[in-house]
Amino acid sequence: KAGVTQTPRYLIKTRGQQVTLSCSPISGHRSVSWYQQTPGQGLQFLFEYFSETQRNKGNFPGRFSGRQFSNSRSEMNVSTLELGDSALYLCASARQGMDGYTFGSGTRLTVV
Amino acid sequence: KQEVTQIPAALSVPEGENLVLNCSFTDSAIYNLQWFRQDHGKGLTSLLLIQSSQREQTSGRLNASLDKSSGRSTLYIAASQPGDSATYLCAVPQGGSEKLVFGKGTKLTVNP
Numbered sequence: 001k002a003g004v005t006q007t008p009r010y011l012i013k014t015r016g017q018q019v020t021l022s023c024s025p026i027s028g029h030r031s032v033s034w035y036q037q038t039p040g041q042g043l044q045f046l047f048e049y050f051s052e053t054q055r056n057k058g059n060f061p062g063r064f065s066g067r068q069f070s071n072s073r074s075e076m077n078v079s080t081l082e083l084g085d086s087a088l089y090l091c092a093s094a095r096q097g098m099d100g101y102t103f104g105s106g107t108r109l110t111v112v
Numbered sequence: 113k114q115e116v117t118q119i120p121a122a123l124s125v126p127e128g129e130n131l132v133l134n135c136s137f138t139d140s141a142i143y144n145l146q147w148f149r150q151d152h153g154k155g156l157t158s159l160l161l162i163q164s165s166q167r168e169q170t171s172g173r174l175n176a177s178l179d180k181s182s183g184r185s186t187l188y189i190a191a192s193q194p195g196d197s198a199t200y201l202c203a204v205p206q207g208g209s210e211k212l213v214f215g216k217g218t219k220l221t222v223n224p
Contacts, residue, residue, distance in 0.1 A: 006155075031210055043201070043214040056211045090155060097210040100146050100161035105154060 002026065004104035006091050012110045018079040021107045025072050025093030032074040033101065034066060037088040046089075049074055081111045114139045114206040118215035125192055126223050133187040133218045135202035140180045143208070147176050147187050148201045150217070156201065160187070192222045 005024040013019050025032050033056075034046040045058040049068035066076040072093075078085055088108050092101040115138045125131055135145070144163050148156040160169045160176040162185070168177040175188040185202055199219045203212040 033210060033212070035212075042216050043203075043212075045211045045213075048210045050210070056209050058211070088153070092156075092212075094210075097205055098143055098163070100144065100158060101212065102158060103148070103156035108153070 004091055004093050004102050006089075006104035006107050008107060009105065010108045010110075012112060013081050015081055015083060015111055017081050018077060019081060019109060020075055020077045021089055021091075021109075023074045023076075023091030023093075023104060025074070025091075026102055029093035029095055029102075030072050031094045031096060031101075032068055032072060033092045034074070034076050035090045035092065036060075037090060037106075038086075043090070046076065078109075083111050085109065086111045114142075114204060114213040116202060116204060116213050116215040118200075118202060118218050120218060121216065122219040122221075124221040124223065127192060127194060129192050129222075130188070130190050131192055131220070133189070133200050133220070135185040135187070135215055137183045137185075137204045137213075139204075139207070140183050141207070142180065142204045144205065145176075145178055145185050146203045146212070147174075147185075148203065150199045150201060152199075159200075189220075192220075194222050194224050196220060196222050 031050045033048040048056040063079045068074045088106045090106045092103045094101045119134045147159040162178040173190040199217040201217045203214045
């Protein structure tokens with residue numbers, strides 16, 4: 001059974017640019033969540049989508065956005081990148097939260 | 113607001129030792145608790161999921177317990193091995209939402 005797939009694995013971007021990260025959930029999983037992990041702040045929730053609807057949103061600026069497609073694949077976008085956006089971005093999927101979440105390997109974003 | 117604390121922050125033990133990692137949370141109105149393992153710079157691997165109606169779950173050398181009323185969970189690792197070296201994270205949902213709140217983790221080093 002294929003796991004949660006995140007692409008790309010690594011990204012280097014320049015300040016002011018924008019970036020799009022992709023997440024393919026496990027087949028049959030309709031809930032997709034995104035998290036940012038940094039050494040200082042730990043794991044912080046960005047947003048959660050279920051059947052193409054954003055159900056929950058974390059405390060991040062509007063530069064962070066996401067969407068979910070009809071096949072449950074999800075993308076997140078960060079515009080006007082700042083140095084502080086350098087982090088490991090993790091995607092997780094579940095049939096529903098009560099079933100527990102499976103995480104992907106993450107995308108390591110470096111902003112220079 | 114849900115807050116999760118993990119003690120200790122770091123632990124170094126000799127191979128073969130049995131050990132306990134602790135997790136506490138402030139809001140006991142959770143529907144489950146999940147333990148994860150993270151190898152350096154990698155994604156999260158789910159270890160155990162305990163539903164709120166359960167008191168413990170076991171997988172191989174791992175045993176996790178949950179005491180909802182006191183807001184505590186423990187992860188017991190039997191006969192530790194160098195391959196167990198990683199950061200262990202516990203996570204609980206915030207309120208009735210799909211948002212997971214993570215502790216800062218316990219970094220475990222098992223010395224040969």
